[in-house]
Amino acid sequence: MQNFCDFSDPSDLRVLLLSGGAETSRIPHTELVNAAASGALAANAKNVFLCEEDENNGVLAEYLQPIVRLLPADSLTRCQRDLGEFKAFYQDHHFGAAVFLGYHGLKDLKLLVNGIPTTGLGLLAETLAALGVPVVACLGDVDSYEEVQKWMPRAAFLAIHAARSLEETNQVVREVVKSAVLERTERKRGVLSPPFEFEYSLTKPLDFSTRPLLLDVTLKGQSFFWSTWDFLYGWKVFWNIHSRYGAK
Structure with a gap:
């Protein structure tokens, strides 16, 4: 990494x-x-x-x-x-x-x-x-x-x-x-190497038919998927999704 x-x-x-x-x-x-x-x-x-x-x-x-x-x-x-x-x-x-x-x-x-x-x-x-x-x-x-x-x-x-x-x-x-x-x-070295594949699933179902999604994020059912070569960017996307939907 x-x-x-x-x-x-x-x-x-x-x-x-x-x-x-x-x-x-x-x-x-x-x-x-x-x-x-x-x-x-x-x-x-x-x-x-x-x-x-x-x-x-x-x-x-x-x-x-x-x-x-x-x-x-x-x-x-x-x-x-x-x-x-x-x-x-x-x-x-x-x-x-x-x-x-x-x-x-x-x-x-x-x-x-x-x-x-x-x-x-x-x-x-x-x-x-x-x-x-x-x-x-x-x-x-x-x-x-x-x-x-x-x-x-x-x-x-x-x-x-x-x-x-x-x-x-x-x-x-x-x-x-x-x-x-x-x-x-x-x-020092962690175990991961790029690309980094993220999958985040909600614990409570939400209706996304009228909700805008973040760029570079795919929604399948109640799970979000995104991929990046920059772990810190992927981490940022997670917190954006979690704060919008996961912490509800």
Whole structure:
């Protein structure tokens, strides 16, 4: 896949932590983020950025390590609907690697990319790959890892569960993130290659007899089809369709 940009400069390594939010208490979640940041720091990261999907169930900012820069809540997912904003987000921050933290209960989007079913997390992982930002590790449940692995097969995995003590979990997190970030160039390539074939099916039937369709999109029944050599353009088309019809 041709990357939009490549910000893997080792002299100014910036690691993005993407968090699905605290599963239970916010204090252990904050310590988990700090452990991941420590691992990135040990891998020579100069800056660590944290983007959370849910600010009401996220970290306790006052307990974050100084190296962690907290991005505005939901800033990543808000700009997913606008390709220009999404590219600008990465141009502004120059990320060299990304780590998924604490994702659970993935939502099926009824979306196929080159015949592969994907969730929102999988779509984000492949989009990051298109932007030149490898998802080097996934710390969460098995479902989230299996989804990420479909798109970034070399991403490291650590199951976050109650079987370990908090201290042991944080130590393992540090080591996993450190190793994954150090090996980021080996984990970079996604699985897809152009052309990219998209198929998106609606969960609720709609009457399209009087509804205009987007250019380059074919409708068969309640399913949309489009093909492109530019993954980011295909991603943009998906969000346009989803916001118009799928989110109803």
